[in-house]
Amino acid sequence: MKHTRSRATGRTTLAQVAALAGVSQITASRALRSIASVDPQLAARVHDAAKALEYVPNPAARALASARSQSILVLIPALSNQLFIETLEAVQGILRPRGFEVLIGNYHYCQEEEEELIRNYLSFQPRGILLTGFNRSEAATQLLAKSGVPCVYMMELRQEHGIVCVGFSQEEAGAKVADHLLSRGRRKLAFVGAQLDARVLQRRDGYQQAIATAGFAPALEIMTPEPSSVELGVDLFNRILMEHPEIDGIFFCNDDLAFGASFEALRKGVKIPAQISVVGFNDLPGASQMVPRLTSVRTPRASIGEQAASSLLRLLDGTGQDTVTVDLGFELVVRESS
Amino acid sequence: MKHTRSRATGRTTLAQVAALAGVSQITASRALRSIASVDPQLAARVHDAAKALEYVPNPAARALASARSQSILVLIPALSNQLFIETLEAVQGILRPRGFEVLIGNYHYCQEEEEELIRNYLSFQPRGILLTGFNRSEAATQLLAKSGVPCVYMMELRQEHGIVCVGFSQEEAGAKVADHLLSRGRRKLAFVGAQLDARVLQRRDGYQQAIATAGFAPALEIMTPEPSSVELGVDLFNRILMEHPEIDGIFFCNDDLAFGASFEALRKGVKIPAQISVVGFNDLPGASQMVPRLTSVRTPRASIGEQAASSLLRLLDGTGQDTVTVDLGFELVVRESS
DNA sequence: CGACTTTGAGATAGCGCTATCTTAGTAATC
DNA sequence: GATTACTAAGATAGCGCTATCTCAAAGTCG
Numbered sequence: 113m114k115h116t117r118s119r120a121t122g123r124t125t126l127a128q129v130a131a132l133a134g135v136s137q138i139t140a141s142r143a144l145r146s147i148a149s150v151d152p153q154l155a156a157r158v159h160d161a162a163k164a165l166e167y168v169p170n171p172a173a174r175a176l177a178s179a180r181s182q183s184i185l186v187l188i189p190a191l192s193n194q195l196f197i198e199t200l201e202a203v204q205g206i207l208r209p210r211g212f213e214v215l216i217g218n219y220h221y222c223q224e225e226e227e228e229l230i231r232n233y234l235s236f237q238p239r240g241i242l243l244t245g246f247n248r249s250e251a252a253t254q255l256l257a258k259s260g261v262p263c264v265y266m267m268e269l270r271q272e273h274g275i276v277c278v279g280f281s282q283e284e285a286g287a288k289v290a291d292h293l294l295s296r297g298r299r300k301l302a303f304v305g306a307q308l309d310a311r312v313l314q315r316r317d318g319y320q321q322a323i324a325t326a327g328f329a330p331a332l333e334i335m336t337p338e339p340s341s342v343e344l345g346v347d348l349f350n351r352i353l354m355e356h357p358e359i360d361g362i363f364f365c366n367d368d369l370a371f372g373a374s375f376e377a378l379r380k381g382v383k384i385p386a387q388i389s390v391v392g393f394n395d396l397p398g399a400s401q402m403v404p405r406l407t408s409v410r411t412p413r414a415s416i417g418e419q420a421a422s423s424l425l426r427l428l429d430g431t432g433q434d435t436v437t438v439d440l441g442f443e444l445v446v447r448e449s450s
Numbered sequence: 451m452k453h454t455r456s457r458a459t460g461r462t463t464l465a466q467v468a469a470l471a472g473v474s475q476i477t478a479s480r481a482l483r484s485i486a487s488v489d490p491q492l493a494a495r496v497h498d499a500a501k502a503l504e505y506v507p508n509p510a511a512r513a514l515a516s517a518r519s520q521s522i523l524v525l526i527p528a529l530s531n532q533l534f535i536e537t538l539e540a541v542q543g544i545l546r547p548r549g550f551e552v553l554i555g556n557y558h559y560c561q562e563e564e565e566e567l568i569r570n571y572l573s574f575q576p577r578g579i580l581l582t583g584f585n586r587s588e589a590a591t592q593l594l595a596k597s598g599v600p601c602v603y604m605m606e607l608r609q610e611h612g613i614v615c616v617g618f619s620q621e622e623a624g625a626k627v628a629d630h631l632l633s634r635g636r637r638k639l640a641f642v643g644a645q646l647d648a649r650v651l652q653r654r655d656g657y658q659q660a661i662a663t664a665g666f667a668p669a670l671e672i673m674t675p676e677p678s679s680v681e682l683g684v685d686l687f688n689r690i691l692m693e694h695p696e697i698d699g700i701f702f703c704n705d706d707l708a709f710g711a712s713f714e715a716l717r718k719g720v721k722i723p724a725q726i727s728v729v730g731f732n733d734l735p736g737a738s739q740m741v742p743r744l745t746s747v748r749t750p751r752a753s754i755g756e757q758a759a760s761s762l763l764r765l766l767d768g769t770g771q772d773t774v775t776v777d778l779g780f781e782l783v784v785r786e787s788s
Numbered sequence: 789c790g791a792c793t794t795t796g797a798g799a800t801a802g803c804g805c806t807a808t809c810t811t812a813g814t815a816a817t818c
Numbered sequence: 819g820a821t822t823a824c825t826a827a828g829a830t831a832g833c834g835c836t837a838t839c840t841c842a843a844a845g846t847c848g
Contacts (some may be wrong), residue, residue, distance in 0.1 A: 125804055136828045149826055168573040172513035176833045181510065189536050199805035201529060204556070213574070216554055218542070235506040236551070289811060290685045342736040371736065378716070398680040398709065403716045403741070463834055474798045479836060487796055511834035514803045 121302050124165040133161035144169070164283040171213075173235065177187045183213040185230060186426065187240040189221045189309060190247075192339070193366075194396050195413050196244070202417030203242060208381045210425065212239070221309055221339070229250040234259050240424045246270055247310035267311060267413075271273065271437045276427060278420040278438040282311045283318030285409050285442045290322035291364045293405070296387050297363030298448055302332035304348050305365040306340040315393065319363060332356050340365075345372020353382065360388055361450070367392035367408055369398050374402050374449065389450040402450035412440040462503040471499035482507070482520040483504050509551075513575065521551040522762065525567060527559045527583075527647060530677070531704075533732050533751050537604065540741070541580060548763065550577070559647055559677070562718060566588040572597050578762045584608055585648035588630060599763040604677065604758045605649060605751075616758040616776040620649045622658030623747050623780045625727050627701045628660035630745070634788055636727050637697030640670035640684050641704040644678040650703045653731070670694050679701070683710020686765030698726055698788070703728035705737050705746055712740050712787065727788040742786035750778040 143150045143158035144167075150158075156370035161167075175181040186203055188196040198407055204214050215233055227249050230241075234255060240262045256263055265277035271283055293301055297341050303319055305312040316333070323330050332352070345368060352359050364370040370392030377384050386402055392399060393429035395410035419438055426432030473492055481488045481496035482505075488496075491627060501506075512518040524541055526534040535658070542552050553571060557564035565587050568579075578600045589718060594601055603615035628749035630638055641657055643650040661668050670690070676682055690697050701706040708730030715722045722728050722742055730737060733748035757776055764770025 122802095124808095127804080129581050137804095138806075138829085139827055142827090145806090152828070155461055156825085170571075170804050171574055172510045172519065173833090174806075175509070176514050176803085177511035177805040177807075177837085179806095179833070190689070191529075192532075194530075194532075197529050197535070201556070213553070215551070218539070231506075231788075236509055247684060342739045346739055367764045375739045375741050398706075401684055401710055401713045461834095464836095467833080475834090476799080476836075477797055480797090483836090489796075492797085511803090512836075514805085514833085515835040515837080517803070517836095593826055 123170070123407045124167045126138045126167070126169070129165055129167045130160065132165060133157040157230055163173055163199055178350070179237065180239060181213070181216050181237050182211060182237045182241045183236060184214045184242065185217055185236075187217045187219060187226060187244060188241040189219055189226075190339075191216075191218045195394050195411070198219070199413045199417035202414040203421045205340070206418055206421035219309075221307055222251045223247075223252070227255070229354075230255050237261075240264070242266060242420050242424060245310050248373055262424060264420045264424045265426065266316070266416050269437050273435055276415050276423050276432070276434065276436045277424050278423060278440065279294045279317070280302070280412060280440050280442045282314035283321070285393070285411075285444075286315035286318030286320075287322035288318075288442075288444050289315075289393075289409060291317040291367075292446065292450065293361040293363065293391060294323070294326050294328065294391055296361070296389055298384070299328060300331040300356075300358045300360045301328075302334065302352055302356065302362045302399055303365070304352075304362060305328060305333075306338055306344055306348075307366070308335055310336050311439060315365055318346045328344050332359055340368045341369050341391075342372040343376070347370035347372075349373035349376045353380065353389070361391075363391050363393075367394050367396040367406065370408070370417060370449070371398070371402060374406065376427045378403060385448065385450050391450050395445055400445075400447065407447045407450040408445055410443040410445050412442065455638065456666065461508070462505045464505070464507070467496065467499045467505045468502055468504060469497040476613070484588060486709065492781045495713070499691060510592050510595050518577060519551070519575050520549055520727075521574055521576045522578045522759075523553045523555055523571045523574075523580060524580040525555040525557060525564060527557055527564075529554075529556045529652040530679075532734050533749070535784060537751045537755035541759045544756055544759035544763070545745060548589070555733040557655070557754045559645060560586075561587045562591070566595070568593050572599070575599075580604060580758050583648050583780070600762060602758045602762040604754050607775050607777055611773050614761050614772065616718055616754050616761060616775045618750060618754075619656070620652035621659070621748075623731070623782075624653035624656030624701075625660035626656075626780075626782050627731075627747060628657040630782055630784065630788065631699040631701065631727055632661070632664050632666065634699070634723070638669040638694075638696045638698045638699045639665060639666075640672065640690055640694065640697045641668060642700060642707055642709060643671075643673045644676055644682055645688075645704070645747075646660065646673055646675050653703055670697055674757075680706050680710040680713070683707035684714045685710075687711035687714045689716075689783065690720065700730075701729050701731075703731050705732050705734040705744065708744055708746070708787075709736070712742070712744065716741060723786065723788050730788050733783055740782075740787070745785045747782050747784055748781040750780065751773055753778050 120412060126140055127137050130137040140158045143155040184207055190196055208212050217229040217230055217233060220235055230252050238261060243263055243265050245268045267279040268281050269277055269281055270321055305316055320330055329402050350395055392406050392408040395408040399406040399408045423432060457784055464478055465475050468475040478496045483491040499646045529533055555567040557567055568590050576599055581601055581603050583606045607616040607617050607619055609613055641654055643654055658668055668677050672686055708728050711728055730744050730746040733746040737744040761770060
């Protein structure tokens with residue numbers, strides 16, 4: 113007897129659907145993929161058969177035969193930051209309904225890990241990749257280029273041939289905060305950055321530039337590679353109070369830090385904004401309820417996810433340009449803390 | 451000429467590795483999968499060849515040929531809750547290094563969506579599934595059972611044949627909070643629950659039971675299906691102040707809500723805990739820095755993710771029992787707010 | 789020492805789909 | 819009306835791996 117593997121997966125195959133519909137397997141395949149050259153009547157028969165048999169295509173077989181998957185990789189630097197979660201949700205909201213599988217790669221703000229993730233996930237032949245910013249290892253960049261997989265960059269902007277990106281100007285946002293603090297009469301400004309990713313540095317640059325343009329000079333800059341957190345905000349705020357009592361305005365590059373500072377200020381009896389103005393970044397949920405309500409920069413992270421995913425989709429179906437820069441802007445939300 | 455599909459994927463195949471190593475393809479396959487019956491010397495040759503050619507296996511081909519993938523599905527009710535993010539990170543920390551691909555399914559606390567996700571992801575033939583709690587649609591349960599894919603349940607406990615679960619007793623946690631508030635002399639207790647998922651209800655049950663056991667009765671219960679948030683905490687706290695001024699202790703089923711209440715209390719000049727004791731749940735980052743520092747129940751969400759993933763792995767390689775209940779406990783962290 | 793396990797490596801045959809190539813059948817062109 | 823040009827549906831041949839089956843070589847034993 114001819115040998116046949118018995119798998120008993122119990123799953124319906126395309127062949128069964130085709131048989132029931134009375135067409136060849138390839139026609140069934142074409143019908144289910146809505147390929148034009150199939151007679152509408154035949155297509156309808158195939159769809160009915162598929163429904164009747166509860167047919168579910170096998171993604172592995174499809175990927176193997178067509179050398180392309182239906183998955184899209186999203187690389188983000190952290191899940192622990194609410195910011196990226198909102199972006200991710202928006203991305204999924206666009207991609208999943210369109211039948212794409214969203215693979216999430218969290219590289220913990222680590223270039224080596226990002227490179228490793230790219231290497232790994234590239235073996236899944238993703239249809240496209242959504243990346244956060246432009247700062248990555250040379251090897252990672254090479255891998256991406258060599259793979260030929262369409263990429264869309266999120267969060268930062270860069271006008272360069274072949275780059276599709278969706279974000280806002282981190283520099284301008286930083287500048288806006290500096291201008292705001294200066295407009296409040298603050299002159300001894302401190303910049304507090306944690307995590308030190310590329311975006312924080314860009315905000316810092318814009319902020320410094322704005323201060324310089326206004327004819328002043330930054331008074332203090334604290335940059336720490338530690339991840340941003342409420343606790344860290346408490347510590348850094350205390351450090352500023354102790355070591356730099358002259359500071360009258362602080363730009364925390366992340367709301368978490370500003371939250372911690374606000375708590376500590378309440379505890380220490382330091383008046384915000386009377387004594388020190390505080391500005392955060394991202395306008396995370398809760399910022400508006402802080403005591404005092406926190407001035408922050410509202411970033412369009414959900415829209416970024418949405419638009420980036422849509423741009424990628426357009427790139428995939430060929431209706432998009434391969435060089436686009438979508439600037440979604442930001443909004444300085446002025447509240448009590450400044 | 452014989453027709454051959456030109457794909458130009460440029461990717462090395464197992465056949466090339468086998469050729470370079472001078473063995474048959476199947477032997478190369480076995481060697482790379484570390485299957486015992488391969489001569490160590492041959493295996494070494496194969497590994498060298500694979501490294502030299504930068505061979506990366508094709509997951510689709512592997513999945514198709516073996517009728518099993520290397521992916522594991524994790525279903526969580528929300529990404530927006532920091533709680534689940536920590537669980538997720540822990541799960542990935544265990545699974546990814548072992549070569550598994552972690553598929554994340556977020557069902558937004560919606561049974562229909564969970565069912566849909568299960569239906570969809572099951573077509574990827576995941577090796578295993580990590581689920582949150584036991585509360586799901588009948589259809590979803592059926593799908594899971596029919597699929598035969600090994601499952602591990604997180605967060606809740608249920609001693610039942612064939613169930614592997616890792617979590618803690620939500621009831622006991624609720625009871626512990628009630629006892630604590632009573633021990634502080636609080637007698638007019640309010641329970642505030644949002645989202646109304648199964649776990650919140652379990653905490654509520656334990657809490658009520660404990661109050662009854664102590665010979666008292668709950669004074670107020672606010673349950674809203676809205677998602678938990680700082681803003682909601684503000685609103686509900688205000689509602690309690692206005693409509694139930696007699697309340698002297700509140701158990702917020704989520705820290706978010708307690709955060710909002712704390713802010714509003716500061717703003718309104720309501721003294722916590724002098725006038726009202728406040729207890730949160732989950733001990734999210736920030737709870738310890740709140741003003742006043744928030745009493746909360748620290749839940750072992752990271753350990754739950756870790757242990758659940760490990761249990762699933764054991765189930766997969768056959769070294770685990772199919773009925774296990776791992777109770778990781780919880781800890782009431784008493785701080786200033788009570 | 790010959791019949792009988794064990795073992796390890798290779799040969800073969802698909803997994804369930806889709807890319808190509810063919811081939812009838814139909815329409816268009818002169 | 820015969821030649822050319824399309825079209826739509828089917829036949830064929832894999833995609834890159836692994837499950838099984840085969841078979842020769844190497845033990846094992848009474």
